[in-house]
Structures are given as C-alpha cells and as structure tokens.
Amino acid sequence: MYTAFGLNIESEIELPELLTSESLAEIIIALGSVPEHIQNSSETTPWLEIGKGQFLLRVDGIAKYYVENGYKITIEQDKQADMRDVRLFLLNTVIAALLIQRDYVVLHGAAVVIDGKAVVIAGASGSGKSYFAMLFYDHGYNLLTDEICAIKVRDGKAFVYPGIPQLNVWHDTLRETNKDVNSYQPIRQGLEKYGFKVQNQFSAQEIEMGSFIQMNHYKKKTVTLNQKTGGKKFERLMRNSFFAEATNDKKQHFYHCKAISDSVCFYDLECNQKMDQINSAFDIILKELQQ
Amino acid sequence: MSGIIWLASYPKSGNTWFRIFVSNLLKEADEEIKINQLKTDGIFSSRHILDRYIGIESSNLTMEEIDRLRPKVYNHLAQSAKKELFVKVHDAYTYLEDGLPLLGTVNAKAIYIMRNPLDVAVSFANHWARDIASAVNNLGKDSFTFCDRKHRLEEQTRQILLSWSQHVESWMEAREIPVHAIRYEDMKLKPLEAFQGAVKFIGLDYTEEQIQEAIDLSDFDKVKEEELKDGFKERPYMTESFFRKGQVGDWKNHLTEEQVEKIILDHYDIMKKYGYLDDQDKPVY
Numbered sequence: 001m002y003t004a005f006g007l008n009i010e011s012e013i014e015l016p017e018l019l020t021s022e023s024l025a026e027i028i029i030a031l032g033s034v035p036e037h038i039q040n041s042s043e044t045t046p047w048l049e050i051g052k053g054q055f056l057l058r059v060d061g062i063a064k065y066y067v068e069n070g071y072k073i074t075i076e077q078d079k080q081a082d083m084r085d086v087r088l089f090l091l092n093t094v095i096a097a098l099l100i101q102r103d104y105v106v107l108h109g110a111a112v113v114i115d116g117k118a119v120v121i122a123g124a125s126g127s128g129k130s131y132f133a134m135l136f137y138d139h140g141y142n143l144l145t146d147e148i149c150a151i152k153v154r155d156g157k158a159f160v161y162p163g164i165p166q167l168n169v170w171h172d173t174l175r176e177t178n179k180d181v182n183s184y185q186p187i188r189q190g191l192e193k194y195g196f197k198v199q200n201q202f203s204a205q206e207i208e209m210g211s212f213i214q215m216n217h218y219k220k221k222t223v224t225l226n227q228k229t230g231g232k233k234f235e236r237l238m239r240n241s242f243f244a245e246a247t248n249d250k251k252q253h254f255y256h257c258k259a260i261s262d263s264v265c266f267y268d269l270e271c272n273q274k275m276d277q278i279n280s281a282f283d284i285i286l287k288e289l290q291q
Numbered sequence: 292m293s294g295i296i297w298l299a300s301y302p303k304s305g306n307t308w309f310r311i312f313v314s315n316l317l318k319e320a321d322e323e324i325k326i327n328q329l330k331t332d333g334i335f336s337s338r339h340i341l342d343r344y345i346g347i348e349s350s351n352l353t354m355e356e357i358d359r360l361r362p363k364v365y366n367h368l369a370q371s372a373k374k375e376l377f378v379k380v381h382d383a384y385t386y387l388e389d390g391l392p393l394l395g396t397v398n399a400k401a402i403y404i405m406r407n408p409l410d411v412a413v414s415f416a417n418h419w420a421r422d423i424a425s426a427v428n429n430l431g432k433d434s435f436t437f438c439d440r441k442h443r444l445e446e447q448t449r450q451i452l453l454s455w456s457q458h459v460e461s462w463m464e465a466r467e468i469p470v471h472a473i474r475y476e477d478m479k480l481k482p483l484e485a486f487q488g489a490v491k492f493i494g495l496d497y498t499e500e501q502i503q504e505a506i507d508l509s510d511f512d513k514v515k516e517e518e519l520k521d522g523f524k525e526r527p528y529m530t531e532s533f534f535r536k537g538q539v540g541d542w543k544n545h546l547t548e549e550q551v552e553k554i555i556l557d558h559y560d561i562m563k564k565y566g567y568l569d570d571q572d573k574p575v576y
Contacts (some may be wrong), residue, residue, distance in 0.1 A: 048346035126444040171442035190353040
C-alpha cells in the first residue's frame with residue numbers, strides 16, 4: 001500500500017518511489033489487458049484516447065495504460081519492457097490522468113514550501129523547473145512534488161498535495177549542484193536522467209498555495225521576475241495544465257482554475273541557462289516571496 | 292488541399308524570411324502580420340508538438356525513441372489536417388534504422404531553401420555568437436548535429452544536420468516526397484520568379500500582384516525594423532539581432548582567403564551543381 005497526492009494506493013506492482021501507507025485503498029493499480037479503444041473519445045491520437053471517465057495511453061515498447069473513473073489503473077505491460085520504465089510513465093502522465101478524473105487541477109510543475117506556503121514552479125520541458133526545485137532543496141526548503149502538481153480547491157483556497165518524494169534531474173543538474181552522479185540511479189536505461197530522493201525534506205501534508213512561477217525560455221540577457229494580473233494568470237494555468245479535456249466536470253474545473261487565479265500570486269520568470277543567471281534568478285525569487 | 296508543406300533548410304539560409312512571406316500571403320486582407328505571430332505551424336523538432344500527440348513527456352524518452360516517433364506524429368498530423376500545415380525543419384533528410392524516412396511523408400511535400408555556404412558561415416557565426424572559423428568547420432562536419440547533448444535536456448529534439456553539402460544533397464535526392472528548391476540568392480535578385488515558383492509548387496492559387504505584395508511586406512529592412520522595435524522571440528539571447536544584414540555576398544566583408552578556400556574545398560561539388568561557383572570555380576555571388 002502506498003500514498004501520493006492525498007490518496008491511498010493499492011498496487012499489484014511495487015512502487016519504491018512512493019511513501020508507504022497503512023490506510024484503506026482509494027485507488028487500485030493492477031496488471032491486465034486494456035481495451036483496444038475507448039468509447040466516445042473526445043481526443044484521439046495513435047497514442048492517446050480521452051473520454052468521459054476513461055483514459056487510454058500507449059507507450060511504444062513499454063506498456064498500455066487504462067485509467068477508469070478516477071479509481072483504477074490497468075497496465076498491459078509489453079513483454080520486453082523493463083518495470084522501471086513502466087513505473088516512470090505510470091507515475092507521470094497516467095497518474096495525472098487519474099487525478100484529473102478525480103477533479104484535481106493538475107499542472108506540469110514542481111512545488112516547494114516557502115514560509116508555510118506552496119510555491120508552484122511551472123513551465124515547458126527544459127525550462128528549469130526541476131533545477132530550481134533542487135536549488136530550493138539544497139537551501140533547506142521542503143519539497144512537495146516534482147513534475148506532477150496536483151491541486152484541490154477548498155473554501156476558495158488552493159491546496160497543493162504531496163506527490164512523489166523524488167526529483168527527476170539530469171546529469172548536469174546533479175553536477176552543477178555538486179552532487180556525485182554515480183550515487184544515483186538513472187530513471188531509465190539510456191537516459192542521463194536520475195532519481196534524486198527527497199524524503200528527508202518532503203512535506204507529507206497538503207499545503208495552501210501562495211505563488212505560481214511560470215518559467216519562460218531563455219531569451220534575455222538579464223533575469224526578470226514580473227507579477228502577472230487578471231486574465232494572464234488564468235492563461236498560465238491553462239497553458240501548464242495536463243489534459244484539461246479529461247476532467248469529468250469542465251464547469252467545476254473552470255471555477256477551480258478561477259479560484260486558484262484569484263487567490264494566488266502569479267509571476268513570469270525569464271532567465272537563460274547560464275549559471276550566474278540561474279543563481280541570480282533564485283535569489284530574486286526568494287527575495288520576492290519572503291517579502 | 293491539406294497535409295504538410297515542409298519548409299526545409301540548413302540553418303541561416305532564409306527559412307524565416309520564407310515563413311514571413313508565407314504568412315503575408317495567407318493573411319486576411321486587412322490583417323497585419325507580426326514577426327512574433329507568424330502563420331506557419333511550428334518546427335519539426337518541437338517537443339511541445341511531439342508531447343501533445345504522444346501524451347507523454349519526450350524528456351523521458353531516448354533520442355532514438357524520439358526519432359522513431361517523429362515521423363509517426365507528423366504522418367498523423369498530415370492525415371488529420373484540415374488545411375495545409377507549413378512546418379519548418381532544419382534536419383537533413385535522413386532515414387531511420389528500418390529504412391523509413393525520419394520526416395513524415397504522408398500528404399507531404401517540401402520547399403528546400405538553400406543559400407551560398409560562404410554567406411551561411413557568416414550568418415551562422417553571428418547567430419550563435421561564435422567565431423567564423425568554428426562556423427566554417429561546422430559546415431564541413433558530416434556529424435554536425437543540433438541538440439544532441441545527453442547530460443541535459445535540450446529545448447528541441449535532436450536534429451542531425453550533416454555537413455552543408457550532405458544536407459543539400461539529402462533533400463534534393465529525397466525519394467519519398469516531392470521537393471522544390473529555391474535559392475536565397477534568387478529570392479533576393481529575382482524575387483517574383485522565385486516566390487511564384489514556390490507558390491505554384493505548393494499548390495496555392497494567388498495572382499502575381501498578391502505574391503508581389505507578400506514579397507514587399509516581407510522586405511528585410513521592414514522586418515529588421517520590427518525586430519528593433521518589438522524584439523523577435525526566435526533570437527538566441529546571446530546574439531544582438533536575428534535579422535542581421537540579409538545580403539547576398541556579404542561574406543566578402545568577413546571571410547579570410549583561407550576560410551573561403553576551405554568552404555570551396557569542402558563543398559565544391561554541391562556549390563558547382565547549384566550555381567555557386569562559375570566555370571573558373573570562382574564564387575558567383
């Protein structure tokens with residue numbers, strides 16, 4: 001039995017990346033056959049089908065995953081697939097789909113805890129989310145999640161739920177933050193991306209969300225951090241959302257996103273990949289958030 | 292018609308200029324095209340497009356897995372497209388291990404934009420804020436590749452360019468899709484003829500006047516001025532400007548004799564074949 005995102009998970013496969021739990025299961029993960037297609041899908045590609053309460057994902061050479069009604073995940077594993085690979089995609093896109101079916105707002109992002117509030121760091125692949133999460137970790141801050149940021153709204157306030165206590169970071173991130181790459185396991189064979197466990201600095205409870213930082217690609221010579229207002233906040237939430245079309249209740253999803261926009265400070269961060277800019281950006285963020 | 296029109300080129304050969312032209316051609320009558328909001332449809336090496344269709348993060352895939360997926364994604368896009376999609380590509384036209392092309396070929400054709408490698412070297416050096424000698428060397432490397440560092444996540448997927456000569460040859464000899472070549476120098480010196488030929492190949496129905504208007508709206512000085520005023524989102528942070536000079540033959544102001552000799556030595560056959568060297572093996576432009 002495991003726990004993640006505020007849910008207790010019973011799993012037929014081992015999930016060493018997750019914290020364990022003794023409580024009753026709310027989610028089941030099982031091995032088995034998945035449907036060839038789902039009925040009445042609103043979104044279909046050769047790899048992905050999304051319908052009301054149904055989500056089907058095919059990862060070539062790894063597995064097919066079927067998510068039903070926010071309750072069950074079935075995995076049809078390819079014969080040659082490494083279980084480590086099966087877990088990687090399960091604990092990313094697939095679990096995001098399940099969370100969306102359970103009416104979470106799910107963002108591509110990491111989250112850290114600063115002065116008792118959750119700070120979400122969102123952005124496209126390669127924009128530096130995990131790198132910044134590592135910087136926060138190195139400076140003693142607790143982490144809430146990496147890659148999948150699951151949010152629920154209660155009484156007009158947004159709460160970020162604790163995800164998987166691991167940062168998936170690239171070789172250069174480990175090296176540039178003075179860590180011995182050889183001490184960590186690659187998350188997949190053939191990929192120089194490693195699992196960095198953070199249980200010792202991990203918030204196991206949901207935390208009220210205070211800020212959202214949009215990481216933007218590196219086109220400027222100087223670091224800028226600008227607060228955003230109005231419709232731009234909502235637009236940034238939408239931009240960073242996983243499969244909003246998989247939600248059961250689009251109206252509720254809209255209102256939750258609006259509540260998040262209304263209650264949280266939003267920022268755009270622009271910096272390039274040069275070390276001095278990244279460190280400067282980190283200092284600027286901390287100074288702004290601690291005001 | 293629908294499907295994919297690949298806008299292919301070695302870097303710094305006029306691809307963006309052509310995309311600005313296409314955007315001005317496709318625009319509504321009273322619409323003003325901005326360089327930061329072109330009407331073309333992304334780049335073949337975009338992770339964003341790839342991730343959107345495969346449903347997972349390409350950052351969790353190896354480069355080889357990504358290469359096997361790219362043609363499938365774009366074939367799917369081409370099959371389901373309701374209109375023509377203009378997609379930029381810098382990759383050379385290469386083949387996967389199973390013999391299939393890396394590029395999507397379903398409902399596809401390509402415009403290949405080529406430019407004098409002497410001018411490409413100068414523009415390349417400016418774009419990446421590197422010295423010209425490095426740019427000259429890179430043009431000659433058959434292993435030259437963008438975004439292939441394994442220890443970090445690159446913004447785009449890996450793009451195998453090969454050498455400049457091999458890049459040109461790979462596209463001009465592509466078997467699976469029709470390819471129409473257009474030279475940067477003809478776009479500058481015989482614009483109506485050059486752009487008309489491309490428009491006809493694509494299969495678009497525009498008058499000579501409409502094509503001329505789109506050419507005029509894509510004028511280099513105009514876009515350079517726009518970049519000065521509003522910036523250009525495709526400019527790398529380390530370079531002062533994306534639109535530098537836009538001239539034919541500016542290499543004469545920058546390349547040493549040795550650099551010119553090296554480029555001609557490295558690319559003689561292709562330069563000769565496509566009119567960049569005259570009967571005395573001297574540069575034409």
